[in-house]
Amino acid sequence: MDYSTKGYHGTLADTAKSVIEENGFRVSSKKNEWLGTGVYFFAYRQHALDWIKHRRYKNKKTAVLSAIFEYNDIEYLDLDDPSNIDKLNATVQTIIETSEDTEFDLSSLSIEEKRNIYCNMYRRAYPNTKVISYTFSRNHEPYTVAGYKKNQKQFCVIDPSLIKNIQIEWCDENGIKL
16 A cells, blocks of 8 residues: 655744755754654644744744655554554564674663664664654643543654655744745
């Protein structure tokens, strides 16, 4: 099965302009990327807007980009599927147990740093993996009157060549055009 997913990416307006002009995103490889190295998208525009607000870009213009990324079953690891979490855990466990590195101690790392390492380990074991997604619980969010939390589904696109049709969805400061 082939998938075509629209995702949203919040950033500084200058960065958004650069992405449009260069027709591509730069891959993020920070230590605390929660789904491994890649380009990050939210499933919903509002979450990209919330990300900008959370980042507190003071006195800087911001924007939300949208893009379509296309992939197939073998390229997609959906961590909302419990069987895929089991597969990820089993893969990581096997790698750790068979590693020749006797100093494999991750106890001092944050959960985000561990997730980053584990997702990258999985991708080395399954190099066809090009997109990883997960719905993160937003513990700081209160339950709504109807009893729901506003969780965030995020996508990490490992292969930027899958990303197409990059567009400006929103810019701040009275709709300034980039």
